[in-house]
Amino acid sequence: MIVFGTKGYLYTLAMITLVCGRCGNPAAHSLKKRVTKFSLFFIPLFPISTKYVTQCTFCGAAQQLSKEQADQLLASAQQPQQQYGQPAVHDHQHPTA
Numbered sequence: 001m002i003v004f005g006t007k008g009y010l011y012t013l014a015m016i017t018l019v020c021g022r023c024g025n026p027a028a029h030s031l032k033k034r035v036t037k038f039s040l041f042f043i044p045l046f047p048i049s050t051k052y053v054t055q056c057t058f059c060g061a062a063q064q065l066s067k068e069q070a071d072q073l074l075a076s077a078q079q080p081q082q083q084y085g086q087p088a089v090h091d092h093q094h095p096t097a
Helices: 067-078
Strands: 004-019 026-040 043-056 062-065
Touching: 004 043, 004 067, 026 067, 043 067, 062 067
Parallel strands: none
Antiparallel strands: 004 026, 026 043, 043 062
């Protein structure tokens, strides 16, 4: 008897603040990656499909993304953001009198 099937894995890649397309609120969205793997005797062997989705934490609306869109959102989430009220850092020095 051979036992085979699929198993799904869900990974949260980032939390990103976006304006929701459904409710219109600027809210945190979770960027998730769902990988479905083929398994043999309950051992996951290789991925069958990979899907990316964002989900609004305010209203729960989900939107499927392409891999390129997910990579762009992930790259923008990993860039350091300037906080309001803090001065920007410059590489040049100011002369003192």
